[in-house]
Amino acid sequence: MRLLLIEDSARLRRSLSHGLRREGYAVDVAADGREGLWLAQENAYDVIILDLMLPEVDGWTVLRTLREKGVSTYVLILSAKDMVDDRVRGLGLGADDYLVKPFSFPELCARIQALVRRSYGTKSPVLRVRDLTVDTGARRVMHAGRTLELTPREYSLMELLARRAGDVVSRKELWEHLYEFDSTTESNVIEVMIYSLRRKLGAGADLIKTRRGQGYLLDRGDDA
Amino acid sequence: MRSLRGRLTAWLLGGAGLLLTLGALTLARLTELNLQREFDAALEAQARSLATLTEQEHGRIWLEAADTLPELFANRDREYYQIWLADAHVIARSSSLGNGNLWRQGVAPLDRPRFADHPLPDGRAGRYFELRFVPRYEEDEQDERLGRPAPPPAGAVPPVTLVVARSRENLDHLTESLHLTLAAVSLSLLGGLAVLVRLSVAAGLAPVDRLADRLRGFDAGSLDQRLDAASTPAELAPVVEHLNGLLARLEDSFTRERTFSSNLAHELRTPLAELRTLSEVALRWPEDTAATAEALADIRAAGLQMESIVLNLLDLARCDGGLHAARPQRFAVADAVEDCWQKVEEEAAAKEISLVPEIAPGLAVTTDREKLDRILVNLFANAVAYSPAGSEVHCAATASPDGGFALAVRNPADGLTPGDLPHLFDRFWRKDTARANGHHAGLGLSLVAAFCRLLDLRIEPRLTPEGLFEIRLQAPDAAAVSGASPPGAPPPRSPGDSRRSC
Numbered sequence: 001m002r003l004l005l006i007e008d009s010a011r012l013r014r015s016l017s018h019g020l021r022r023e024g025y026a027v028d029v030a031a032d033g034r035e036g037l038w039l040a041q042e043n044a045y046d047v048i049i050l051d052l053m054l055p056e057v058d059g060w061t062v063l064r065t066l067r068e069k070g071v072s073t074y075v076l077i078l079s080a081k082d083m084v085d086d087r088v089r090g091l092g093l094g095a096d097d098y099l100v101k102p103f104s105f106p107e108l109c110a111r112i113q114a115l116v117r118r119s120y121g122t123k124s125p126v127l128r129v130r131d132l133t134v135d136t137g138a139r140r141v142m143h144a145g146r147t148l149e150l151t152p153r154e155y156s157l158m159e160l161l162a163r164r165a166g167d168v169v170s171r172k173e174l175w176e177h178l179y180e181f182d183s184t185t186e187s188n189v190i191e192v193m194i195y196s197l198r199r200k201l202g203a204g205a206d207l208i209k210t211r212r213g214q215g216y217l218l219d220r221g222d223d224a
Numbered sequence: 225m226r227s228l229r230g231r232l233t234a235w236l237l238g239g240a241g242l243l244l245t246l247g248a249l250t251l252a253r254l255t256e257l258n259l260q261r262e263f264d265a266a267l268e269a270q271a272r273s274l275a276t277l278t279e280q281e282h283g284r285i286w287l288e289a290a291d292t293l294p295e296l297f298a299n300r301d302r303e304y305y306q307i308w309l310a311d312a313h314v315i316a317r318s319s320s321l322g323n324g325n326l327w328r329q330g331v332a333p334l335d336r337p338r339f340a341d342h343p344l345p346d347g348r349a350g351r352y353f354e355l356r357f358v359p360r361y362e363e364d365e366q367d368e369r370l371g372r373p374a375p376p377p378a379g380a381v382p383p384v385t386l387v388v389a390r391s392r393e394n395l396d397h398l399t400e401s402l403h404l405t406l407a408a409v410s411l412s413l414l415g416g417l418a419v420l421v422r423l424s425v426a427a428g429l430a431p432v433d434r435l436a437d438r439l440r441g442f443d444a445g446s447l448d449q450r451l452d453a454a455s456t457p458a459e460l461a462p463v464v465e466h467l468n469g470l471l472a473r474l475e476d477s478f479t480r481e482r483t484f485s486s487n488l489a490h491e492l493r494t495p496l497a498e499l500r501t502l503s504e505v506a507l508r509w510p511e512d513t514a515a516t517a518e519a520l521a522d523i524r525a526a527g528l529q530m531e532s533i534v535l536n537l538l539d540l541a542r543c544d545g546g547l548h549a550a551r552p553q554r555f556a557v558a559d560a561v562e563d564c565w566q567k568v569e570e571e572a573a574a575k576e577i578s579l580v581p582e583i584a585p586g587l588a589v590t591t592d593r594e595k596l597d598r599i600l601v602n603l604f605a606n607a608v609a610y611s612p613a614g615s616e617v618h619c620a621a622t623a624s625p626d627g628g629f630a631l632a633v634r635n636p637a638d639g640l641t642p643g644d645l646p647h648l649f650d651r652f653w654r655k656d657t658a659r660a661n662g663h664h665a666g667l668g669l670s671l672v673a674a675f676c677r678l679l680d681l682r683i684e685p686r687l688t689p690e691g692l693f694e695i696r697l698q699a700p701d702a703a704a705v706s707g708a709s710p711p712g713a714p715p716p717r718s719p720g721d722s723r724r725s726c
Contacts, residue, residue: 011498011522018515019505080493101497105504 001046001116001156002026002177006036006062007078008054016049019105024139024152024159025112028180033057040066044176045073047115049108052079052090060093067094074115078103113137120163127162130221132207134162143204150200153178157193161208161218170215228432229425236421241414248406256399263395264339267353271337271388274305278316278359278384285309285359285384287316302391304344310382321345326387332356334383344389349396353388431457435464447475480650487652491533491665495526502526529665536667539598540651543674550592550678557621557631558583560593564600565619568608575613579604582620589629591699595675600633602668603695607635610693628699637693645685649673669695 003025007013010031017027028043030036033054040048040062048066052059063075076097077090087098096118097111113136117123125137133142141148141158150158160177161169171190178190194216198205209219277288287307306317306326314325324345329352332338337355344350438451450471456464506519542548558581565572565579572578589596600619607617618634647653652666672695676683682698 009494009498011526012494012501015498015502015505015519015522018519019501019508022505022509022512080490080497082493101493102500103497105501105508 003112004028004030004036004039004045004048006030006033006048006054007051008032022152023109024156026177026179033059033062037062037065040071040073041069046119047112048073048075049078050075052077052081063093063095074119076111076115129162129165129218130207132204134159143201148200154193154197158197161216165218166220168211168215168217229429232425233421237418240417244410244413248410252403252406255402259395259398263351267351267388267390268337271353271355271386274388275355275357275386278307280359280361285315304389306387308385326389327352328354328385328387332385344391349392350389351392355386356383357386358383431460435460444478447471447478484651491652492530495530498526499523533665533667536671539671540674543678548678550595552590553593554588554590555593557587557589560596560600561619564597565604567601568604572608575608577608577611578616580616580618582618584622587621587623587629591679595679599672599675602672603633606668607633610637611635612638624698626700630696630698632694632696634692634694640687640693642687648685
């Protein structure tokens with residue numbers, strides 16, 4: 001899952017981006033509203049975490065501009081402004097959630113997860129594809145009753161494939177959801193991770209199908 | 225008496241009652257005197273008539289035309305007369321006396337009548353008129369007609385005493401009735417006045433009541449409202465004007481208080497959020513020692529930022545409470561400028577910002593060095609924070625013509641407008657509301673203003689025609705400046721005549 005964090009506090013930006021990456025998210029960061037607005041329009045994010053009192057362009061303007069330009073990415077406002085009027089205004093402008101600083105990091109993660117679920121049209125935190133189970137709450141993958149030991153990035157790849165089970169997900173799309181905007185990762189890293197996942201799936205390796213020239217899909221088993 | 229209504233009523237009723245009483249008494253007295261005068265005039269007229277009828281001839285004296293007297297003394301039971309010769313022999317008396325005698329005062333001066341109050345023989349209150357006169361000669365009228373010579377002088381015939389008395393019952397009854405009538409009228413008028421005064425006072429004080437009702441309706445939530453000065457009576461206009469001014473100041477104070485509290489909460493929320501997130505993330509992955517070390521460094525920085533906010537607020541509170549005292553000492557301005565710039569040199573160097581000192585040669589001042597240092601450091605830090613990279617900060621200090629000294633810090637500040645100047649010294653005010661720079665909570669210039677007040681320095685922010693932002697400090701005290709260093713003071717450093725890169 002790929003997130004955009006627009007936050008002017010350098011310390012909070014560092015800490016949040018580090019924690020979220022450790023949670024398996026790809027996190028792009030912006031220190032001001034102008035940069036954040038540009039990144040949000042240039043890339044596909046699952047969730048945008050937006051501060052309101054930003055230099056250059058404030059958070060209200062960023063949110064309004066995004067919605068006016070048709071960007072429908074889920075936005076979670078993260079602000080020290082705690083008045084009801086501020087929350088109403090933020091949600092009225094098109095934000096999907098509002099969290100007041102100071103906040104609990106696990107709560108932020110849970111809210112991001114909830115938004116991700118909404119973005120893929122599911123309500124349950126547990127995704128099931130044949131004998132594969134992805135528990136997004138516990139961030140755990142099980143196959144045939146056996147827990148797979150995955151890296152955060154492998155988990156994210158598996159979660160995305162599970163959310164889009166039955167659909168072909170392009171290599172580019174996978175990469176965009178797993179790596180930051182300025183990532184210098186090798187171009188074949190997706191293939192490497194798919195190989196690693198199949199190996200860890202063992203007997204269930206055929207769950208992940210390759211569509212040559214198109215991408216990968218998690219086979220739901222209902223293909224003709 | 226604390227009630228304005230009661231006080232007005234008491235004064236008006238008391239005054240009106242006093243005037244009414246005095247008027248009634250005066251009227252009663254004047255009427256009484258007039259009645260008495262008329263009563264006496266009638267009594268005297270009767271007496272004079274009797275005197276005219278009293279005649280003498282050849283030593284004999286008698287009362288002529290005694291048969292006409294009943295007409296004169298028609299009211300016989302109330303009127304009396306008696307005539308005595310000089311030897312006290314009674315020559316005539318009214319029939320109403322019977323054989324009794326009238327009271328008389330004694331020997332009266334000749335032709336000098338006297339009035340007196342004395343009981344009548346029947347015991348009733350009476351009014352007496354006593355006249356001592358010489359009866360006229362019987363021939364008088366004939367002699368006058370015939371042009372005969374005048375009769376012998378009066379002294380040749382002994383004078384007689386005539387006393388006429390009349391009951392004063394009617395007069396006293398009339399006077400008493402008059403008193404009662406006046407008292408009744410006065411009391412009625414006083415009662416009417418009481419009602420009128422009450423109504424008048426109520427009508428007159430109605431605007432005060434309305435003002436009081438209006439003021440009772442004010443609370444912390446309605447401080448934006450004002451009293452209507454246009455419909456206020458002239459006497460209350462200064463009060464309403466003053467109250468409106470007070471409300472304006474109160475509203476301003478409440479607004480500042482709310483803004484201050486909100487800003488303070490916000491300023492503390494951000495570092496608190498940082499502390500919480502940093503610690504929670506570090507605790508979640510304790511095995512990541514590099515990230516944990518970085519988090520600890522950030523936690524320390526956030527703590528220092530909070531400490532700085534709290535210390536600045538404490539300084540402001542101490543300034544507000546008069547707990548900071550100025551401890552003047554003499555020092556060279558160039559030394560203070562150089563020392564203070566060193567404290568922001570690291571930040572300035574990072575942005576390649578240089579100081580251009582323009583200090584008058586040998587300028588030394590007497591003021592609190594520590595407080596002036598705090599002022600300069602804050603001004604320099606502000607200039608460095610908001611000046612574009614590679615720019616210059618000018619610091620000029622001169623002795624002013626009026627004997628004081630002037631110190632100005634000037635730097636480019638893009639985006640600052642004249643409308644921002646009145647807010648520069650507001651607590652937590654920043655041009656950019658975002659808290660991007662954790663080192664600046666918007667308290668620096670507030671502290672500068674507070675210390676300037678303490679040191680009696682006038683502070684003037686302005687935008688120069690060249691678009692530079694300048695804060696000018698002016699010390700009006702002539703004693704605070706000297707062109708030469710005092711004995712024992714460290715020699716002032718030479719002015720920075722060359723640009724110093726920091």
